[in-house]
Amino acid sequence: MSGKGQVLSVGVDLGTSQSAIATSSGERHVVDSFVGWPVDMVAKKVIKKQVLIGAEALENRSLLDLHRPLEQGLIKEGSEKDVAAVREILGHLIGVATNGKEVKVRAVVGAPAETLRVNKQQLRQVMRGMVDGLIIVSEPFAVAYGLEALLHTMIVDVGAGTTDFCVMKGRYPTEEDQRTLTKAGDSVDELLAKLIAERHPEIQFTIHMVRGWKEQHGFVGEPTDKVLVHAPAHGKSTQVDITDEMRIACESLLPPFTETMYDLLAAVEPEYQERVRRNVTLAGRGAKIRGLAGRLEAALEELGGGKVAMVEDPVFAGAAGCLSIALDADETDWEKMSA
Amino acid sequence: MFEGISGADSRLKRRLLTGAVDDNLRAIENRPAGRLHRRAPFPWLLAAAALAVAAAGALVVAPRLGFGPFAEPSPGSLAPTVRADEPPSTGPATDPAAPPPRTPGAVFPVRIERIVIDPGHGGGDQGTKTPTGLIEKEITLDVARRLAGHLRTAGFDAVLTRDRDERVVLRDRARIANERGADLFVSIHVNWFQDGRANRGIETYFLGPSDDPFVTRLASAENLESGYSMTDVKRLLESVYSDFRQDQSRALAAAVQRRLVRSVRELSPEVVDRGVKSAPFLVLVETEMPAILAEISCLSNDEEAQLLAQSDYRERLARALSEGIQSYSLSVRKGG
Numbered sequence: 001m002s003g004k005g006q007v008l009s010v011g012v013d014l015g016t017s018q019s020a021i022a023t024s025s026g027e028r029h030v031v032d033s034f035v036g037w038p039v040d041m042v043a044k045k046v047i048k049k050q051v052l053i054g055a056e057a058l059e060n061r062s063l064l065d066l067h068r069p070l071e072q073g074l075i076k077e078g079s080e081k082d083v084a085a086v087r088e089i090l091g092h093l094i095g096v097a098t099n100g101k102e103v104k105v106r107a108v109v110g111a112p113a114e115t116l117r118v119n120k121q122q123l124r125q126v127m128r129g130m131v132d133g134l135i136i137v138s139e140p141f142a143v144a145y146g147l148e149a150l151l152h153t154m155i156v157d158v159g160a161g162t163t164d165f166c167v168m169k170g171r172y173p174t175e176e177d178q179r180t181l182t183k184a185g186d187s188v189d190e191l192l193a194k195l196i197a198e199r200h201p202e203i204q205f206t207i208h209m210v211r212g213w214k215e216q217h218g219f220v221g222e223p224t225d226k227v228l229v230h231a232p233a234h235g236k237s238t239q240v241d242i243t244d245e246m247r248i249a250c251e252s253l254l255p256p257f258t259e260t261m262y263d264l265l266a267a268v269e270p271e272y273q274e275r276v277r278r279n280v281t282l283a284g285r286g287a288k289i290r291g292l293a294g295r296l297e298a299a300l301e302e303l304g305g306g307k308v309a310m311v312e313d314p315v316f317a318g319a320a321g322c323l324s325i326a327l328d329a330d331e332t333d334w335e336k337m338s339a
Numbered sequence: 340m341f342e343g344i345s346g347a348d349s350r351l352k353r354r355l356l357t358g359a360v361d362d363n364l365r366a367i368e369n370r371p372a373g374r375l376h377r378r379a380p381f382p383w384l385l386a387a388a389a390l391a392v393a394a395a396g397a398l399v400v401a402p403r404l405g406f407g408p409f410a411e412p413s414p415g416s417l418a419p420t421v422r423a424d425e426p427p428s429t430g431p432a433t434d435p436a437a438p439p440p441r442t443p444g445a446v447f448p449v450r451i452e453r454i455v456i457d458p459g460h461g462g463g464d465q466g467t468k469t470p471t472g473l474i475e476k477e478i479t480l481d482v483a484r485r486l487a488g489h490l491r492t493a494g495f496d497a498v499l500t501r502d503r504d505e506r507v508v509l510r511d512r513a514r515i516a517n518e519r520g521a522d523l524f525v526s527i528h529v530n531w532f533q534d535g536r537a538n539r540g541i542e543t544y545f546l547g548p549s550d551d552p553f554v555t556r557l558a559s560a561e562n563l564e565s566g567y568s569m570t571d572v573k574r575l576l577e578s579v580y581s582d583f584r585q586d587q588s589r590a591l592a593a594a595v596q597r598r599l600v601r602s603v604r605e606l607s608p609e610v611v612d613r614g615v616k617s618a619p620f621l622v623l624v625e626t627e628m629p630a631i632l633a634e635i636s637c638l639s640n641d642e643e644a645q646l647l648a649q650s651d652y653r654e655r656l657a658r659a660l661s662e663g664i665q666s667y668s669l670s671v672r673k674g675g
Contacts (some may be wrong), residue, residue, distance in 0.1 A: 172358020
């Protein structure tokens, strides 16, 4: 991909549920991390495309071999189709960003905090030929960098597959500064689906519907309104009250989140612990669960109090942070990071 | 770059970027390579080799694996260890410190749900004991209870093989894990070094052969009260050393050892990382899931003993064990 003069820097948040891109030309795009290929010739004729991505794929899923290729923020192993699907998602995002222009693309991609080395290598392999330079960073680090919250801060990035915690100590975070939990959006969805099925066995629903309900109504603490949703029962649209189930499912995040915050805070040098407690930032789509910041703040009371704020734009905070890193990296850095 | 920000911020950002680039380079170049270091042979191999049931079990299996328990040991054949803070590197298949090959776990990512925690010793079997009255069976139970709490908070189902001061033979400990359908088995013990009170260190074992006399003697001591006959031992050991479970046990042991060492070194930088090792502990033999035995500390060392008397330190150990288990759990879910 050499011989191109203009450079386009991009930041990519490759997420289990959604993937987002932010570019140096000011473009921002987000896509549901779903890819589907027509199941047969008939489907191909109806769809008139070789592959569908994102919401389009979800809408036409009955005609598609549908893949959600990321699990806990990582490419699923053992399936060539999932690797191909990730390539399609990234290709789609980069294509939208470059808009068909011949430019040199330098990408910074966010991965879960405790991503194994083998997974990073796999991601690098997938992106080979797609970009000219590639840096893979931990997602919460990217968020922190984008917010310039670089010292004595904690980022809690609540994604679909993982929740990443990172304490910024003025250095590139090491393993001891970070934690990745699998208690995140998907685990809430799974629990919510289980609870609804137990209480309302007559209701028919899919995990996609449950995810939508959570994103619209998710809350912790006292409910402000009943959570009423519609789903078919024996073929007839029925209103169901899932307030209690929603609360239980969303609050399942609180004990592991609290424990992990305490754990990471205890590892901070004593003179800085209070500063970190007062600079906790929630990011990621899961951060939109109503009341989450308040409950975590209440949990910090046990340690002497703290402040938990939410990023302004949870969906793009990761991609924007990655873009900041891409823009700040100098030529020497990029020479080492050619893809 | 960095226009409009202070010099300190600019320097900080540069340091972070350099760190990010270095981290990527390490991943690309797959470095640092796991530096293997091998412990020197102990001189009293032959005396130790005759001890107790486990040693006999080790003798039964050793020839199949190319180890000759009565042969003169060579330095290269003795209990290789892996530094817990380094990734494993490639090595021969019989090297217990060699990285596991691609296992079914990588192909079929699994979810770890139930973990059986085994507090070593209990009842009349006190384990090791200090002159000041610290007893291994009490320490292991305390740490196990704390560990169970952490794991439950993290969403796991934690089961103890004993939740009070009672004698449970090794065979029953394994049976509990099997009957409860455990996904992992973690046995907690505290070490004792007879060859020097200055010794202190952490080591984590998975099931396998060993011709390290220290390890053999340790296994012999821990294998007392086993409840197994010699015939049982032969039958069990012949079937387990090279299976998938061993690879996963090794990975679990490495994750736990890494967290334990890191956590303890925050308080005691001089503590020795004695590594991940294989040994014929009978409590690991009949369990049907990945299983490890962690020697979380060392009662023969005065400083360690003083620390173990403090609840904060035992809490630290429990937390580190929990982190190691969670780290392993995450890696298998990822298919790692």
